[in-house]
Amino acid sequence: VPEPPVSPRQSFTEMTELVLPHHTNAVGSVFGGTVLSWIDVCGAIAAQRHCRRVTVTAAIDELVFLAPIKLGNVVRLVGRVNAAFRTSLEVEVRVEIEDRRTLVRAPCVSALLTFVGLDDNGRPAEVPPLLAETDDDALREREAGVRRAERLARKPVRSLGLGPSR
Amino acid sequence: VPEPPVSPRQSFTEMTELVLPHHTNAVGSVFGGTVLSWIDVCGAIAAQRHCRRVTVTAAIDELVFLAPIKLGNVVRLVGRVNAAFRTSLEVEVRVEIEDRRTLVRAPCVSALLTFVGLDDNGRPAEVPPLLAETDDDALREREAGVRRAERLARKPVRSLGLGPSR
Amino acid sequence: VPEPPVSPRQSFTEMTELVLPHHTNAVGSVFGGTVLSWIDVCGAIAAQRHCRRVTVTAAIDELVFLAPIKLGNVVRLVGRVNAAFRTSLEVEVRVEIEDRRTLVRAPCVSALLTFVGLDDNGRPAEVPPLLAETDDDALREREAGVRRAERLARKPVRSLGLGPSR
Amino acid sequence: VPEPPVSPRQSFTEMTELVLPHHTNAVGSVFGGTVLSWIDVCGAIAAQRHCRRVTVTAAIDELVFLAPIKLGNVVRLVGRVNAAFRTSLEVEVRVEIEDRRTLVRAPCVSALLTFVGLDDNGRPAEVPPLLAETDDDALREREAGVRRAERLARKPVRSLGLGPSR
Amino acid sequence: VPEPPVSPRQSFTEMTELVLPHHTNAVGSVFGGTVLSWIDVCGAIAAQRHCRRVTVTAAIDELVFLAPIKLGNVVRLVGRVNAAFRTSLEVEVRVEIEDRRTLVRAPCVSALLTFVGLDDNGRPAEVPPLLAETDDDALREREAGVRRAERLARKPVRSLGLGPSR
Amino acid sequence: VPEPPVSPRQSFTEMTELVLPHHTNAVGSVFGGTVLSWIDVCGAIAAQRHCRRVTVTAAIDELVFLAPIKLGNVVRLVGRVNAAFRTSLEVEVRVEIEDRRTLVRAPCVSALLTFVGLDDNGRPAEVPPLLAETDDDALREREAGVRRAERLARKPVRSLGLGPSR
Numbered sequence: 001v002p003e004p005p006v007s008p009r010q011s012f013t014e015m016t017e018l019v020l021p022h023h024t025n026a027v028g029s030v031f032g033g034t035v036l037s038w039i040d041v042c043g044a045i046a047a048q049r050h051c052r053r054v055t056v057t058a059a060i061d062e063l064v065f066l067a068p069i070k071l072g073n074v075v076r077l078v079g080r081v082n083a084a085f086r087t088s089l090e091v092e093v094r095v096e097i098e099d100r101r102t103l104v105r106a107p108c109v110s111a112l113l114t115f116v117g118l119d120d121n122g123r124p125a126e127v128p129p130l131l132a133e134t135d136d137d138a139l140r141e142r143e144a145g146v147r148r149a150e151r152l153a154r155k156p157v158r159s160l161g162l163g164p165s166r
Numbered sequence: 167v168p169e170p171p172v173s174p175r176q177s178f179t180e181m182t183e184l185v186l187p188h189h190t191n192a193v194g195s196v197f198g199g200t201v202l203s204w205i206d207v208c209g210a211i212a213a214q215r216h217c218r219r220v221t222v223t224a225a226i227d228e229l230v231f232l233a234p235i236k237l238g239n240v241v242r243l244v245g246r247v248n249a250a251f252r253t254s255l256e257v258e259v260r261v262e263i264e265d266r267r268t269l270v271r272a273p274c275v276s277a278l279l280t281f282v283g284l285d286d287n288g289r290p291a292e293v294p295p296l297l298a299e300t301d302d303d304a305l306r307e308r309e310a311g312v313r314r315a316e317r318l319a320r321k322p323v324r325s326l327g328l329g330p331s332r
Numbered sequence: 333v334p335e336p337p338v339s340p341r342q343s344f345t346e347m348t349e350l351v352l353p354h355h356t357n358a359v360g361s362v363f364g365g366t367v368l369s370w371i372d373v374c375g376a377i378a379a380q381r382h383c384r385r386v387t388v389t390a391a392i393d394e395l396v397f398l399a400p401i402k403l404g405n406v407v408r409l410v411g412r413v414n415a416a417f418r419t420s421l422e423v424e425v426r427v428e429i430e431d432r433r434t435l436v437r438a439p440c441v442s443a444l445l446t447f448v449g450l451d452d453n454g455r456p457a458e459v460p461p462l463l464a465e466t467d468d469d470a471l472r473e474r475e476a477g478v479r480r481a482e483r484l485a486r487k488p489v490r491s492l493g494l495g496p497s498r
Numbered sequence: 499v500p501e502p503p504v505s506p507r508q509s510f511t512e513m514t515e516l517v518l519p520h521h522t523n524a525v526g527s528v529f530g531g532t533v534l535s536w537i538d539v540c541g542a543i544a545a546q547r548h549c550r551r552v553t554v555t556a557a558i559d560e561l562v563f564l565a566p567i568k569l570g571n572v573v574r575l576v577g578r579v580n581a582a583f584r585t586s587l588e589v590e591v592r593v594e595i596e597d598r599r600t601l602v603r604a605p606c607v608s609a610l611l612t613f614v615g616l617d618d619n620g621r622p623a624e625v626p627p628l629l630a631e632t633d634d635d636a637l638r639e640r641e642a643g644v645r646r647a648e649r650l651a652r653k654p655v656r657s658l659g660l661g662p663s664r
Numbered sequence: 665v666p667e668p669p670v671s672p673r674q675s676f677t678e679m680t681e682l683v684l685p686h687h688t689n690a691v692g693s694v695f696g697g698t699v700l701s702w703i704d705v706c707g708a709i710a711a712q713r714h715c716r717r718v719t720v721t722a723a724i725d726e727l728v729f730l731a732p733i734k735l736g737n738v739v740r741l742v743g744r745v746n747a748a749f750r751t752s753l754e755v756e757v758r759v760e761i762e763d764r765r766t767l768v769r770a771p772c773v774s775a776l777l778t779f780v781g782l783d784d785n786g787r788p789a790e791v792p793p794l795l796a797e798t799d800d801d802a803l804r805e806r807e808a809g810v811r812r813a814e815r816l817a818r819k820p821v822r823s824l825g826l827g828p829s830r
Numbered sequence: 831v832p833e834p835p836v837s838p839r840q841s842f843t844e845m846t847e848l849v850l851p852h853h854t855n856a857v858g859s860v861f862g863g864t865v866l867s868w869i870d871v872c873g874a875i876a877a878q879r880h881c882r883r884v885t886v887t888a889a890i891d892e893l894v895f896l897a898p899i900k901l902g903n904v905v906r907l908v909g910r911v912n913a914a915f916r917t918s919l920e921v922e923v924r925v926e927i928e929d930r931r932t933l934v935r936a937p938c939v940s941a942l943l944t945f946v947g948l949d950d951n952g953r954p955a956e957v958p959p960l961l962a963e964t965d966d967d968a969l970r971e972r973e974a975g976v977r978r979a980e981r982l983a984r985k986p987v988r989s990l991g992l993g994p995s996r
Contacts, residue, residue, distance in 0.1 A: 193736075376682060695867075720862065
């Protein structure tokens with residue numbers, strides 16, 4: 001029996017973090033690796049909510065730091081599933097900084113990741129299809145499909161870093 | 167100029183965590199101290215959103231673990247301000263576990279904390295009053311006031327642990 | 333066979349910590365969640381020494397921060413069992429800061445926690461009774477009993493945060 | 499005075515990690531966020547060795563997980579600068595797993611990141627040009643330039659996640 | 665004015681730790697580096713209590729692991745100052761495992777470390793002399809002196825690892 | 831069948847770390863325990879590469895801090911096997927700080943550790959002999975043998991810290 005489709009709304013994930021000194025780097029902003037961990041968790045939860053399975057990160061397709069995050073900032077992450085392919089999902093994670101005095105939020109990282117759902121033997125499992133409920137859902141799903149096609153087309157060009165040790 | 171009142175809706179905070187092995191204890195559930203850290207962060211962010219200042223934890227007035235949290239669980243925390251006193255706030259934090267297969271959420275920790283807002287010299291600062299928008303807001307505010315009165319009445323009975331080293 | 337009673341002296345626990353930058357918050361004092369983790373460990377060890385079983389945190393009944401802890405401070409925690417009920421224990425944890433130059437200690441947190449002992453299947457197990465050896469032991473045991481009766485009387489008033497998602 | 503060119507050999511970075519339980523996820527392989535942190539550190543060190551300045555992560559342009567990393571594995575990361583633009587660098591990081599019995603290494607992650615060098619005021623600073631010493635250096639530099647041109651061409655299409663909160 | 669002598673009793677330090685999964689290695693015992701961190705903190709606190717200054721680790725003169733520490737164990741560390749030289753101290757740290765069911769303690773690590781006290785400019789400062797109060801204090805002080813003489817005699821033989829990169 | 835000898839070159843290990851705030855102590859240099867963890871990992875990987883088995887730290891025979899490591903520094907560790915005895919190895923770990931502007935490296939810690947290889951039941955297993963390929967290899971092997979003989983001769987003098995609690 002195929003699994004029923006799942007809408008982005010059902011897997012939508014919100015995380016909030018408070019920046020403490022152990023998250024920072026030598027110049028007082030958040031260390032890149034800390035943000036990457038938060039993004040990975042946020043995306044993984046959205047993926048898991050879609051699949052109702054354990055998921056693992058397969059790729060980061062795009063990730064841009066737009067502004068540094070400072071000690072004491074409140075950081076908000078939201079994760080949403082853009083598209084479901086056979087055994088994988090494109091998940092978008094956005095990170096925002098919230099100003100302590102005005103509560104105004106400014107985007108600081110934008111990321112697209114691919115997650116894969118695993119069956120009980122740790123092998124890729126089919127994931128439920130996406131249920132696009134809104135025009136925005138449908139647009140994102142279409143764009144994700146285009147990006148995936150482009151990536152698959154680009155890849156064979158050069159086996160980046162996968163040949164024998166250079 | 168007194169600061170304008172802030173509603174619980176404006177400071178409402180949602181956090182999501184994925185339980186990893188480094189969060190667990192020797193019997194495979196989440197180590198108590200880990201959950202307490204998450205609760206403290208969640209409450210501090212709600213308090214900071216209300217005050218628009220740095221806040222520090224002044225007290226945990228009540229905290230009950232209702233169910234263990236297991237490795238792999240998704241945990242959701244929500245924080246909301248119940249009441250604002252002169253320089254302090256009562257913040258309620260609820261923790262829920264989300265079942266991976268059904269997405270059904272079950273409560274696992276319920277906590278009431280007091281936070282204090284600090285001015286730029288690190289001294290307690292007046293906090294904005296609460297704006298109760300709903301009947302539930304008003305009920306919670308009233309109950310928080312009762313709890314506070316009871317606590318203040320209870321305290322003097324015995325200077326618990328504050329005398330000279332025993 | 334019922335287990336022999338255990339005195340507070342036998343389960344008394346002392347911990348010492350040195351405050352490093354990764355323990356701190358954005359204003360240079362120890363992050364609340366760090367102290368809560370230390371308190372939870374200290375209480376759990378005292379509880380485990382009393383029960384000789386794995387124990388889990390069931391509740392924080394009262395916890396007050398009296399003074400901030402600063403980077404570089406030496407922090408001392410002591411945990412002692414105040415009372416043993418059927419399957420649970422009230423444990424008191426006091427946290428003190430030690431001045432580096434004078435070695436004078438000042439109280440900074442005072443907490444009362446409830447721990448539950450678990451059997452090999454992870455279910456609550458009966459805990460040994462308390463052996464009050466001194467007048468202070470007996471006073472604490474009596475007070476813990478009063479607090480517990482008050483808590484049980486207070487609880488039913490309102491099912492705090494346990495109803496359906498509000 | 500322009501800074502002298504720097505060869506990839508001079509900034510080449512090698513890191514080694516031993517996988518411990520606190521690096522893992524719920525299914526016993528390394529948690530994605532942990533690997534991302536290692537990759538970010540490795541790339542940052544290579545970038546810093548090229549610029550001789552503090553650098554920050556600006557983007558992850560491509561990152562693929564090829565195989566899971568297991569508890570107890572030795573992990574080797576190598577980072578090398580592929581190309582230097584005006585104020586930014588493309589750095590490639592490859593992650594390999596080493597089999598404990600045979601010492602054979604298998605690739606497990608391949609990543610391309612962009613780092614930006616900062617001046618003493620935290621603003622982007624010009625970075626030294628790349629000195630391509632080998633044919634492979636020159637090939638990589640050329641490919642990085644192509645990727646960058648493609649990225650710049652792709653970006654304007656859609657302001658991903660940067661519009662008002664959806 | 666020379667500082668008054670300090671007895672080992674005054675700087676005696678006791679730490680207690682509960683072994684959680686994030687402290688362990690791939691075979692389920694405590695990761696060596698975790699124990700070394702605990703030992704370093706324990707020794708540093710004893711040294712700081714003697715000097716009433718910030719101290720830094722100068723050397724580990726001897727450290728032996730006698731038995732593995734397992735997940736769930738309670739670990740007790742005690743630190744004591746054996747001898748004070750001009751600007752340095754020999755501190756002994758012993759680590760014991762406590763059996764959960766019997767509370768019997770077994771030694772598991774024994775270590776001798778040298779700490780140096782720093783003045784406000786971060787330079788070595790004279791430390792107070794040791795006040796040997798018991799025969800055991802005097803014996804330890806004498807032995808520490810012998811060990812130090814032997815170490816100073818041994819050192820010049822070979823500039824271990826300090827020459828140009830081999 | 832005895833295992834074939836392994837040369838120091840085959841087990842040589844290089845690690846690189848970037849010093850972040852969570853690695854530091856109250857005076858802004860790297861906390862001793864952090865460096866000790868890095869050294870332990872570096873030595874363990876070299877030992878594991880020699881034995882092709884899980885190894886555990888048996889002792890630190892000598893460890894000297896020569897210079898403090900500061901926030902933002904790049905730290906390089908190299909580990910090499912000096913000698914193989916029946917079930918144990920002497921591993922030398924050197925730690926160097928790299929100046930960000932000149933890339934000049936200065937030694938900051940020098941350590942000698944003993945590791946033991948474990949069989950699948952967690953018991954000491956015979957380790958492969960060392961294959962000294964160079965004069966330096968042979969010199970180091972000889973010196974390690976002398977140090978071991980001296981240590982064995984020194985030990986019985988006093989059962990340091992292993993008697994009943996003092």
